[in-house]
Amino acid sequence: MNTKPVNKTLNSLLLATAALIWGVAFVAQTTGGRAIGPMTFGCLRWPIGAAVLLPVMRFLDGRERRKSLDVEKKAAGTASSEKWNFFGDLGPAEKKDFLKASVLCGIFLSVVSVSQQMGMYLGTGTGKAGFITACYIIFVPLFGIFAGKKCGRAIWAAIVVAVVGLYLLCMTGASRLQLSDVLVMFAAIACAFQILVVDRYAPTVGSLRLSLGQYIVAGLINLPIMLIFEVFGGEGPAAWLSHFTSADAWIALLYVGIMSSGVAYTLQAVGQVGVNPAVASLIMSLESVFSVLAGWVLLGQRLSAKELFGCVLIFGAIVLAQMPEKERENV
Numbered sequence: 001m002n003t004k005p006v007n008k009t010l011n012s013l014l015l016a017t018a019a020l021i022w023g024v025a026f027v028a029q030t031t032g033g034r035a036i037g038p039m040t041f042g043c044l045r046w047p048i049g050a051a052v053l054l055p056v057m058r059f060l061d062g063r064e065r066r067k068s069l070d071v072e073k074k075a076a077g078t079a080s081s082e083k084w085n086f087f088g089d090l091g092p093a094e095k096k097d098f099l100k101a102s103v104l105c106g107i108f109l110s111v112v113s114v115s116q117q118m119g120m121y122l123g124t125g126t127g128k129a130g131f132i133t134a135c136y137i138i139f140v141p142l143f144g145i146f147a148g149k150k151c152g153r154a155i156w157a158a159i160v161v162a163v164v165g166l167y168l169l170c171m172t173g174a175s176r177l178q179l180s181d182v183l184v185m186f187a188a189i190a191c192a193f194q195i196l197v198v199d200r201y202a203p204t205v206g207s208l209r210l211s212l213g214q215y216i217v218a219g220l221i222n223l224p225i226m227l228i229f230e231v232f233g234g235e236g237p238a239a240w241l242s243h244f245t246s247a248d249a250w251i252a253l254l255y256v257g258i259m260s261s262g263v264a265y266t267l268q269a270v271g272q273v274g275v276n277p278a279v280a281s282l283i284m285s286l287e288s289v290f291s292v293l294a295g296w297v298l299l300g301q302r303l304s305a306k307e308l309f310g311c312v313l314i315f316g317a318i319v320l321a322q323m324p325e326k327e328r329e330n331v
């Protein structure tokens with residue numbers, strides 16, 4: 001496998017870009033789930049993401065393969081004509097790791113999309129859902145302890161500051177815990193596990209390949225759920241198909257499928273390489289900040305002083321979390 005040195009600044013920017021895409025997509029996710037059904041929306045976003053990523057991965061694999069084959073075959077006077085292989089240059093052990101990681105990440109992504117969509121569909125507001133989901137910044141370092149991932153004092157302090165900032169930013173309504181909130185909490189837990197699996201396997205099996213694998217698995221898992229609860233278990237296939245006549249439904253689905261799934265989760269897989277998963281989760285929690293700022297800039301929604309202060313705290317927490325990374329490579 002390629003062992004190029006890690007540019008942590010660039011990778012942090014990739015994670016922040018993923019957070020930006022997720023933040024803007026939050027409204028699309030809400031409106032799309034209402035238009036075509038939460039299960040349908042949670043299912044179709046993954047094959048759309050896979051369809052976007054597949055030609056990109058084939059192109060990059062082909063370019064790397066041609067370079068190596070041209071060098072090897074130039075002396076013999078032959079041309080490189082090997083067909084594309086889904087596993088690329090992965091060895092037997094790496095193929096097992098790839099399949100294991102794809103299944104695990106696909107399962108966790110399915111839990112994230114279904115539980116978050118259902119929680120919001122059953123009554124959890126977008127701000128409250130954003131705060132609960134972003135609690136993965138607590139779960140990542142806690143679960144990471146069992147995987148040998150240690151965090152310094154600065155990172156734990158940053159997590160506390162970020163949680164306070166997220167509360168001020170997101171919690172504008174009732175704070176009492178409801179059943180729908182518990183479903184969203186499952187999304188936060190699953191998101192934390194997905195981040196840790198990506199941290200463990202992306203450097204060895206390849207970020208793009210792992211992204212494609214997890215999209216395929218997530219789509220396959222959500223397919224029977226969609227068929228049972230919304231295609232045949234709801235108003236029937238005809239009524240289900242009629243939901244796709246709405247332009248708003250397609251705009252939301254394509255944006256989330258292409259940008260949030262196909263692009264943002266791939267940026268996450270690439271950007272997490274070499275970055276402490278606790279720090280990565282803090283950077284990705286900017287999703288909540290960007291969702292509020294997008295509503296302010298694009299929709300003209302008001303931003304209170306409390307919400308602005310929450311944004312400042314979150315940005316400050318991310319800066320604080322980056323400090324030990326410059327001093328200790330094994331933090």
